[in-house]
Each structure stands twice: as structure tokens, then as C-alpha cells.
Amino acid sequence: QAQLVESGGGLVQAGGSLRLSCLASGRRRSSYRMGWFRQAPGKEREFVAAITWSGGLTWYADSVKGRFTISRDNAKNTVFLQMNSLKSEDTAVYYCAAQDSGSYIRALDYEYWGQGTQVTVSS
Numbered sequence: 001q002a003q004l005v006e007s008g009g010g011l012v013q014a015g016g017s018l019r020l021s022c023l024a025s026g027r028r029r030s031s032y033r034m035g036w037f038r039q040a041p042g043k044e045r046e047f048v049a050a051i052t053w054s055g056g057l058t059w060y061a062d063s064v065k066g067r068f069t070i071s072r073d074n075a076k077n078t079v080f081l082q083m084n085s086l087k088s089e090d091t092a093v094y095y096c097a098a099q100d101s102g103s104y105i106r107a108l109d110y111e112y113w114g115q116g117t118q119v120t121v122s123s
Contacts, residue, residue, distance in 0.1 A: 001026050001112075002024055002025070002026045002032070002098055002111075002112045003024070003025045003026045003112075004022055004023070004024055004096045004097070004098060004112055004113065004114035005022070005023045005025075005114055005115070006020060006021065006022050006094065006095065006096045006114040006115065006116060006117040007020070007021050007023075007117060008020040008021050008117060009094060009117030009118045009119045010118075010119070010120070011120045011121075011122065012086055012119075012120070012121055012122070013121070013122050014086060014087055014088055014121055014122065014123045015085060015086065016086050016121075017082070017083060017084045017085075017086065018083045018086065018119060019080055019081065019082050019083070020036070020080065020081040020083065020094055020096075020117060020119075021078055021079070021080055022034065022036075022078060022079040022080075022081075022096030022114060023076075023077060023078050024077045024078070024079070024098065025077065032053045032098045032099065032100060033050055033051070033052050033053065033098070033099050033100075033104055034050065034051050034052075034053055034070075034072065034079045034096065034097070034098055035047065035048075035049065035050035035051075035096070035097045035098075035099065035104060035110060036048040036049045036050070036070060036079075036081045036094060036095070036096060036097075037094070037095045037097060037107055037110075038090075038092035038093065038094045038095065038119075039092055039093050039095070039116075040089075040091060040092040040093075043092075045095070045107050046061065047061050047104075047105045047106075047107070048060070048061055048064055048068065048081070048094070049061065049064065049068055049069075049070040049081060050070065050104040050105070051070045051071070051072055051079065053072065053074070054074070056072075058070050059104055059105070063089075064083075064090075067083065067084050067085045067086075068081060068082065068083050068084070069081070069082040069084075070082075079096060081094070083119070086119075086121045087121060088121050088122070088123040089121075090119060090121050091119060091120050091121050092119060093116040093117065093118050093119075094116060094117050094118075094119050095113055095114055095115075095116045096113070096114040097110035097112060097113045097114070098110060098111060098112040099111055099112075
């Protein structure tokens with residue numbers, strides 16, 4: 001079992017920045033891929049970004065490419081999501097997730113999830 005805890009959400013004005021953190025504890029396998037998803041009210045959960053735990057390969061949704069950056073600090077078992085140039089449409093609950101295999105973009109392929117952290121962008 002792996003436990004994931006997100007932090008860093010909050011209220012920010014449009015154009016501002018936030019950095020989300022995801023601390024992983026418990027059993028962690030080097031093959032785990034880490035992802036960030038978000039869910040706005042009345043909408044389905046959507047892929048935001050993903051990173052391989054050991055290899056550092058990254059993927060992004062088109063909607064956040066060039067504004068968000070996913071990174072990890074293996075020594076601290078932490079994955080980050082740096083969010084710049086935030087827009088009102090970025091408002092959502094952001095979730096950290098971990099997977100052993102499957103598609104990095106498909107939420108159902110992730111085995112472990114955090115509780116989520118709210119990000120609200122005011123216009």
C-alpha cells in the first residue's frame with residue numbers, strides 16, 4: 001500500500017502561481033508513475049500531468065502545457081506540480097495518484113490516490 005498526501009492548494013488571483021506537493025509514504029516501487037489529476041464541480045476527473053518516478057519523463061495535458069511543471073524529489077518521496085499563469089478554468093480539486101502500469105492519462109489505471117487539495121483561481 002502507498003499513501004499519498006497532497007498540500008499547497010489555496011486561493012489565488014488569475015495570473016498567479018501555486019505549487020502543489022504530494023508526499024508518498026508506505027510501500028513504493030521504483031516503477032511507480034506519478035500523476036496529477038483535477039476535478040471541477042460537475043465535471044469528470046481529468047488528467048493534468050504525469051512523471052516517471054525514476055526516469056523523469058513527463059507528460060502534460062494540452063490545457064496546461066507551458067504553464068504547469070511536474071517534478072519530483074526522490075530523496076523526499078515528493079512530487080510537485082508548479083502551476084503558473086493560473087486561469088479561472090484551473091479551479092478544481094487536484095489529486096495526486098500513483099500507478100504501477102497502464103496508461104498515464106487514464107484515471108482508472110491509477111491504483112493509489114490522495115485526498116485532494118482545492119485550488120481556486122479568482123478572476
